[in-house]
Amino acid sequence: MRNVFEVMLLLLLLLLPLVTAHAGGQPNSPPGKPVLTSCRSPEKETFTCWWKPGSDGGLSTKHSLFYRKESSDAVHECPDYRTAGENSCFFNKNNTAIWVNYNITVVATNSLGSAYSDPVEVDVVYIVQPNPPENVTVSVMEDKGWPFLRVSWEPPRKADTRSGWITLVYELRVKLKEEDDWETHLAGQQKMFNILSLPSGGEYQVEVRCRPDHGFWSEWSSTSKANVPHHFRRDNSTWILMTVFFAFTFLIVAWLLHLNRHNLKRCILPPVPGPKIKGFDKKLLKSGKSNEIFSALVVPDYPSTPSSNYEDLLVDYLEVYVPTERELQLEESKDPHDDRLKSDSSTSDSDSGRGSCDSHTLLVDKEAKEEARQAECGQTRTEVQRSLKDWDALTYAQIDMVGRDVPSGRVKTWPSLYSPLPRHSSGPLDQQSSLQMAKQHSLSTSSFLAQEASGESYWDVCSHGELPRPLRAKTPPHRGLRARSDADVSGAGLKRAPAGPRSLAPHTSEYVEVQRVNNKDVVLLQPVVTGCYQALPGEVYSKVKRVDSDNILLLQREAREEDGYPGAEQENTTQKASACVYAAVLVQDQMAPMVNGYVDTATMCTLTC
Amino acid sequence: RDRTNSINLIILLLSVVFLGVSTQPITDGRLFSIAVGRVQHLHLLAQRLFSDFESSLQSEEQRQLNKIFLQDFCNSDYIITPVDKHETQRSSVLKLLSISYRLVESWEFPSRSLSGGSAPRIQISPKLSELKTGILLLIKANQDGADLFPDSSALQLAPYGNYYQSLGADESLRRTYELLACFKKDMHKVETYLTVAKCRLSPEANCTL
DSSP: OHHHHHHHHHHHHHHHHHHHHHHHHHSSOOOOEEEEEEEEBBSSSSSEEEEEOOOOOTTTTTEEEEEEETTTOOOEEESSTTTTTEEEEEEEETOOOOOOEEEEEEEEEEOOOOEEOOEEEEEEEGGGGGOOOEEEEEEEETTTTTTEEEEEEEEESSTTTTTTTOOOOEEEEETTTOOOOEEEEEEOOOOOEEEOOOOOEEEEEEEEEEEEEESOOOOOOEEEEEEOOOOOOOHHHHHHHHHHHHHHHHHHHHHHHHHHHHHHHHSHHHHHHHOOTOOHHHHHHHHTOHHHHHHHHSOOOOSSSGGHHHHHHHHHHHHOOOHHHHHHHHHOOOOOGGGOOOOOSOSSSSSHHHHHHGGGGGGOOOHHHHHHSSSSSHHHHHHHHHHHOOOSSOOEEEEEEEETTTTTTOOOEEEOOOTTTTTTOHHHHHHHHHHHHHHHHHHHHEEEEEEETTTTHHHHHHHHTTTHHHHEEEEEEEOOOOOOOTTTTTTTHHHOOEEEETOOOOOOOOEEEEEEETTTTTTEEEEOGGGSSOTTTTTOOOEEEETTTTOOOEEEGGGGGGSHHHHHHHHHHHOSSSSSSSOOOOOOOOOOOOOSSSHHHHHHHHHHO | HHHHHHHHHHHHHHHHHOOOOOOSSSHHHHHHHHHHHHHHHHHHHHHHHHHHHHHOHHHHHHHHHHHHHHSSTTTTTOOOOOSSSSHHHHSOOOHHHHHHHHHHTTTTTTTGGSOOOTTTOOOOHHHHHHHHHHHHHHHHHHSSSSOOOOOOGGGSEEEOHHHHSSSGGGGHHHHHHHHHHHHHHHHHHHHHHHHHHHHHHHHHHSSOO
């Protein structure tokens, strides 16, 4: 192995000089093939061809160019090898024919051989490449304050454009000194051009080149420079843009303001509160009818019956109270919840019999109150009688549920106010008087639904028997208010109370029936005709058990009637008045289906049971 | 452009007719401009046709065509035309115009076989006819009693007028190439002659269009 390697090395060493000698020069070899690179004519009168020689083969090689015109077979050699430089052939005017195809070949010859290039067809017309334009001048000029460049040049000297032999078109390009991209403009056949779009000031460079209508572009001319002064470009388009932008913004703002004009108006010009009288109609003033104006001023439900007005109204009412014994009993158990029901002058609470009599709900009269305190029911009765005589305006009574003392189990209902609601004919004064009357009347004839096993005595008890009688006599049948003494209702109290003054003198009871329920959830009572004593056979009458927390009147069931309500039995036995229905106590918040005045247990039970 | 030029020619014809026997050439420069414009357009067409045809050929066919071309002739070779600037400058305007007329006329018939190439709708023959009419107008405007065609042979049909039609269909490729090349060359000749004649007649020194 090693020997072989050595032998190879020796061989290589031996052969190396041969190899080098062989690669070194090839001194004796025919020349390489030359290549015609291009032929150009600068003015369509002469032309030049250039070639690239191939390898010379180590010997001096001579190149020669031969050409043949299209119409003849005569081969001619290049007339001028020198004018155009190395490896070129120049054809002067005499040797140049236009519109004639030249077949040109270059031959490279050395001592060993010669090489022919590929022939090239040349038509002078199509190889024209002129020289660049000359005398390019750039000048800065001004037009209405804006600078622009004026470029002018001349055609290349050799090109004969004047006779029309050659037609040149020009092109120029311009750029700022520091830029890289040129901006080209086609100038056509003119020799002057204005560059108007100058973005800014600075040094501008301009170059021009030309081309025959069918030919090649020349080289770019030498750069011409010009200094343009700096100017702020604010032409019409900028103004227009700004105007449009501002107008647009203004329109948008105006539109937004328009949308919010109400808010703005409220903000900037807040509404001035003016005096307004309810019911005051300016038009009526204009019409000049005072009656109408005043009637319009009248509020239908004036005076309203809020509980806060109770004190005012009740001041005028007559106070009726039960006999002293009852008062004592009642005074013991004072009802703290009746604070709001007390009148200013009333000192007794609602629990006492006196309180029930002279409670503000009974429309306590200031004058009568003192009397009531001292006097007995009889005194008041006379007064009531008196008042009753005068009273005929009242047609109904309003019963209001006031008692909320459910926990104590006391329920008091009384006619609180007489509202002349549907009676517009009565003026305020009339109302006042009628109210008074009504209240007084109600005092005497009110139906108290009092309840309680606690044994309060109510006014009903007080007024048992005696008062209603004269009432009955006095009041017209259809108008009179018959309030059944609450002896029935408060039968519990009655019954539980020991016999005595508390009870149980046979009291006549007045019966009130519910006429209707007005819009204020007030039960309007009306006296029941005497015929009501005859109870309808199939009907069942129930007593009020208690008042619920929701101002619901809870009636006694039939079955429970006997549970400690001996009063009812008594009533039934003593009087048949129980057959008549009690005045229904209206639940304030609920509609009263018992418009007909009869309270069915069934009906009531649906509500409260 | 052809349409506008034709309209212009018609207007000019009408004006010539109406104005009657006016010895002065009427708007000569304008006629020349129109004619030059038309021939330039034709030359561009010819160039485009030729280049399209050449590009569609294979390379080996191209080499063959080069050889073939040398052997054949253009149909307009019988017309003696100035081949360099000197000769052109020496020729009179009328001679130039007449030569141009003959050249255009010689192509009127063979141009019908020229394919449109990429734009088949382009009709070369009618354009040639219009150009011929324009040149005739120019000739009439510029001749001053001289004989219109001193060379009587000019009006005769070329002896080889039907040369290209006699060729067989199998040589259509070569024929198309020759046709296109010759057409291109002749159009350029006419363009040059007309331009030179125009510049000679126009009063402007720098001879711009």
